[in-house]
Amino acid sequence: MLDWIEATTVATFLRRSVWAYPLVNALHILGLGALVTSALLMDLRILGVIRRISIDDVVRLLRPVAFVAAALAVLTGALLFSVKPHEYWASPVFVTKLTLLALALLNAGIFVLTSRHTYPGQPVTRLMVLASLFLWLAVLAAGRLIAFFD
Amino acid sequence: MQTILKTFAAIALAALMAVPAAAHHGWGWTSDEWFELEGTITEIYVGNLHATLTVEADGQLWDIDLAPLSRTLNAGFDEDVAAVGDAVILIGHRATDPDEFHMKAVRVIIGDQTYDVYPDFAADYDAQANA
Secondary structure, three states: OHHHHHHOHHHHHHHHOOOHHHHHHHHHHHHHHHHHHHHHHHHHHHHOOOOOOOHHHHHHHHHHHHHHHHHHHHHHHHHHHHHOHHHHHOOHHHHHHHHHHHHHHHHHHHHHHOOHHHOOOOHHHHHHHHHHHHHHHHHHHHHHHHHHOO | OHHHHHHHHHHHHHHHHOOOOOOOOOOOOEOOOOEEEEEEEEEEEOOOOEEEEEEEEOOEEEEEEEEEHHHHHHOOOOOOOOOOOOEEEEEEEEEOOOOOOEEEEEEEEEOOEEEEOOHHHHHHHHHHHHO
16 A cells, blocks of 8 residues: 555655745645634633634634645645555654544544534533643644654 | 733743754754664665665665755656665764664765765765765
């Protein structure tokens, strides 16, 4: 599987491209920045730290942003992964990041499907919001650390 | 709730700042001393994120980091200018940790060809060697 990814046309192209790789890298940062920012703002609104805008308005504005940003981050992340699949797969920091990402997406998915934002006062909601805050920041930190550990 | 948020913020900040000195990127993990390695190429990779060589010297395999792709190509170095089995001399800086057989090269010499993948640092090396 990793061999197959490594041999794809797009991976071969990105490996040798002086401009496309940094561009994909920049789009990945754009995606994760928009995703983490919108998730944190929704979390802070639901916790009541931000109050001047209604929960409905915040979610209506930022949830679609988060979806698009997540899609962009995952797509560009897959492209970056394809350049050195064996190296990333062997990296404990990368695997930690993927695990945290899976937990963050699962938490967000359940939150959305059960319309948790309509019950902001419930302990389950607050727990999931705190988990969201922690997990997204942890995904971001782990992602940044990949480049600094073998 | 404010206390919890402050705790989270503190954890996040600490995680972001806990980037170790022995980082893979940049020069933080290398010694300030110049280092020269002579050996035989066992692997060549010229691509993103940066170009790398594996070199065998006295029975020891060394990981060599060259420059990022565009810098390495600008220096004239590519996968077709050398072959596995070629003798190579590398000038640069080795890992501060003596148990780590890892160096970052500013200059690659293969046969009578010299490739300065970090021309400014290679010039510093020449200036110091001539001083």
